[in-house]
Amino acid sequence: MPERLTLDTLLTRGRAADSTVAWRDGARLDYAALLRGCTDWHAAFAAEPGPTVALYFNDSFDFACALLGAWHAGKTVVLPADAQPGTLARLRDEVDRFAGDLPADCLPLTPLSGAATPDWQPLDPDFSALVIHTSGSTGVPAAIGKCLRQMMAEVGTLAACWDGLLGEAPVFATVSHQHIYGLLFRILWPLTSGRPFIATRHAYPEDIVAALAGQPAVLVASPAHLKRLPSGLDWATATRGLRAVFSSGGPLPDDAVPVCRELLGQAPIEVYGSSETGGIAWRQRERDDATGWLPFPAVTLRYEDTLWVRSPNLPDDDWFRSADHARPHGDGFLLLGRQDRIVKIEEKRVSLTAMEQRLLASGLLDEVRVLPLDGARQRLGVAAVPSAAGRAALVADGRGAFGRRLRQWLACDVEASVLPRHWRYGWALPADSQGKITQAALTRWFDPRRPDVCLLAREAQSVRLWLRAGAGLPYFDGHFPGRPILPGIAQIEWAIRFGRELFPLPATVQRLEVLKFQQVIVPDSVLTLTLDFDAARGSLTFAFDSDAGRHAGGRILFGETA
Template sequence: MYNLKNLLGEHMASRDGCAFSSAQFLALVESFYRRYASLEAGSSVLLYHSDSIEFAARLLALAQLPLDIVLPPNAQPQTLCDLQKITSFYAGELEADSPPGFTCVDAFAPDSSLACDLHWPGSAQGSGSLVFFTSGSSGPAKAIYKSWDAINCELETLEQTFICAEPKPEHLSFVAMVSHQHIYGLLFKLLWPLRFGHFFEASSYQYPEHLAKRLGDHRRWQVVASPAQLSRLVDDNVLVPKRAQIERIFSSGGPLADSDAITLAEQLHQGVVQVYGSTETGGIGYRSVLSTTATPWQPFAGISLSTDEGRLALQSPLIDEPIRLLDDKGQVLSDGRFLLLGRADRTVKVAEKRVDLVGMEARLRQHPLVCACALLQLSSGRLGALVALGNAGESQASSREITVQLKAWLGQEFEAVCVPRKWRYVEQLPYNSQGKLIYSQLEQYFV
């Protein structure tokens, strides 16, 4: 069992550059623990807070107890209303327009007589589960229950892969552009530095201009970002003057285009560490793309992959079943590394003809006018195309003319009946806070 006070660095965090000590943090965890201890074993508690220090203190206080901690992706009224089916207990921020009926456990009277021997959570300490939610890219979000043992296994793998493998491992500094409410941000921004005594910045910097300002001190940072955020840097990379302060850049939550990865590597003098995995599977592999040559993914320690009719099949200590068939097509190389060859679950029928939307999107992105795109099947059965244009496309006079060009471009590979019927043009695709497109929500653009 790891005592929490022995894990944390003395100067463990900052908030917008203002130092926050381990003594302050432990006092905060203790204060919440004394309030939460009266909760009945087996209860579930919803946890949301925009500040990472406040969030982490509540998280570790709840994890001292046999409780399930439910992590909503956001605090929107409808999200919270849906989650009331799971629990009415709530810890953290609750907006004024939130649905009624929640009991705020932060307001419970503290038990001042309670001894506080705070430990790092795990099954041996009687901790409950963490409950995450998938992005719902192909339907409603679903709850994913993760044990602290699985979380700890993944944290150990991250430390061993990226830190202990270095000649002189040392304490690191983490700063994020993604939310800690999702598993990627939670692991990389908070739990990894907390578990291994590293330093983290509590504030999140969604805009690279704000991040660049924060990078202006003596530290060398591990930057945790999404593919969508990194792709937007390519044309005007405000981080270039700060590249000496960037030790490593992580990207996860979706694919980062090889062309963007190569450009970023040239601009920042280092490759982006892409991490492949999901909420359900945990981390699977990683790579850095430095050239146009196909770059395989390296599986994390303990991970192995095979193929089943072209789809990747996963064996991992982070999943419950012996083997899981993934929704990605791939090729496993003789040395165990693997290539990703697109999604296997986005084939639809249009006018009785099968269409691979991944392949059609790839073809559309090859057009010189297209910066990014997303295709979906509308309720009519026909396809809709949501397109972000590059600078060349934005200078074109008519979207009608552009549509004609793009239809003709797709028509070189796909039958006319399969080409998207409706086209919408946006400045940028509507990614969520995880850097993912929620395809089930894109139909609003075609109403």
């Protein structure tokens, strides 16, 4: 096992030039390549006067070069969770420059190739190195600053706990390095421990099986991926060399654990923490019984109204109050759920948690979130994933009747004046790559331009959706008076919208091909939308059909931002 380095001296002490840092598409990337990349990015950042830069990269090796180059140029790095226009717009007043795989209107910096190698100096552990954002599960994401010392403490804890188990096995990941969990487990810990990482992210189970291929490996995953592992793949061969599986970013459902044990050959090591606190505790459920969480070394806990934490991962030595209820259990603790989310509707206190639990008890929904929606009067919306029985009822009866059925179910326990007024359904709640379900993503489900939609069938690169083009959609307004039809641009927008939700589409639409609009779509039409994604070509083929035949189809070509 290579000598373990620390983040402040990673470039000053260094490693052998030919030591492996990462792998990209089968090509080895060594420490010399890392040093060249850091040098070129350092030169670019050092020439900029402002102290803050936002980084967004698809490739983890390129990201690591830019991150270390920025830190050694004295820049505080801000991590946007995604490159959505709204996310970038919010950051424009917070950062001085952008860098990475971003739209041209962000004026992203580029590395200065051929720059002279600087005289690398150790970084100040108290340097304000990073700004991340909460998931926004209760509103607009809040910025959280972290000094280098906090991340050094967390990486040191991970190394002390598991370096001996993992050895030099390369790190594969389903999660993004743009989040603190992915950053720590996928890049910073491997860099300091001398463990190679894979530069590309594996978004699908099929990708994971193909990439692992029985070799020694570490898998850094999220509950969003682990709870949906399909059984029809050759997991036994793929995971023959798997040293460990990590899961964090959200709770791993109880029923996912035995599936992971069966398919992956082991229970995931679950890590509990938050953006604010860093890692707090861990567990590995080797059996079906309740397993307590074990605090990490140097983490101190107390149990009052909620769990209180004191940790070197926090900015100071003060106690931090979490939002989770817990009680002691053996050498650790059990989590008892988060504080009830209470809102006032029509001057009545409503528990959103209790309402969600009641809806799940109907048997018509597999997942559900109740959220307050903005407007002249506060009202509740429901974003839900129907169960098999719920999908059948939704397709047969329509959204209106299905929503009334669920409202009647709630009416036994909830006053009529506070019942949800708005209902939206999909195939999975909109989780990010860490498995976090954000308020902003849920709110987008209530965009009036979004049609009623339900997943009928899904394969690795192909899906079939049920759609209802409701008469109330704004696309029909004025198009055309007296005989409304759905515009072709709306059909293309739907194909892109749902394609982005279901596949890892490249950032930019480059062109449209073989478009054909064969039959008009009138209000309240029930349609089938078929989407086929060709990752190698970056193409998304779409087709709208109904009982009347083919309505429209075509191909959309995507590419990464130049």
